[in-house]
Amino acid sequence: MASSLICSDTQSRVSSVLNRDVKQYGKKYMFDSNEETCWNSDQGECQWVILEFPQSVRVSQLKVQFQGGFSAKTCKLEGCPKEGDLATISHFYPEDNNSLQISSTLFMQHFIEIHR
Numbered sequence: 001m002a003s004s005l006i007c008s009d010t011q012s013r014v015s016s017v018l019n020r021d022v023k024q025y026g027k028k029y030m031f032d033s034n035e036e037t038c039w040n041s042d043q044g045e046c047q048w049v050i051l052e053f054p055q056s057v058r059v060s061q062l063k064v065q066f067q068g069g070f071s072a073k074t075c076k077l078e079g080c081p082k083e084g085d086l087a088t089i090s091h092f093y094p095e096d097n098n099s100l101q102i103s104s105t106l107f108m109q110h111f112i113e114i115h116r
Contacts, residue, residue: 006031009054016042038067047072052082062103064094071096 018025018040025040030049041047062077071094078086094101 004031005053005057005059006051007054011052013050013052014039014041015046015048016044018042040067062092063100064103065098065100066094066096068096068098 012027012030014027014030017027019042022028025038027039027049029037030039039049059079064075066072073093075092075094077089077092079089080086092103
């Protein structure tokens with residue numbers, strides 16, 4: 001079973017917050033383990049999340065959960081070393097439902113190392 005790479009020293013940024021209401025929909029709710037809260041982006045074609053880890057990490061599995069009816073149609077995972085240029089690692093296509101979606105087949109042939 002994979003453990004989470006998200007820790008208190010992981011820095012995160014998001015493209016937007018619904019109505020700029022960070023108290024109700026801010027990024028802090030993305031990883032709070034409470035099913036009643038979530039980050040909610042504003043409207044727009046391209047929304048993103050950036051995670052900056054305090055040390056090198058090896059990603060073997062990606063878990064995402066969208067609110068049904070508000071799922072992304074296509075997603076792209078990118079990575080880079082600190083001060084490097086982002087490179088596409090994989091594309092994935094989530095289902096438009098509330099279920100936790102786990103993608104490990106993305107990484108079966110190629111583990112990703114992302115450095116801070």
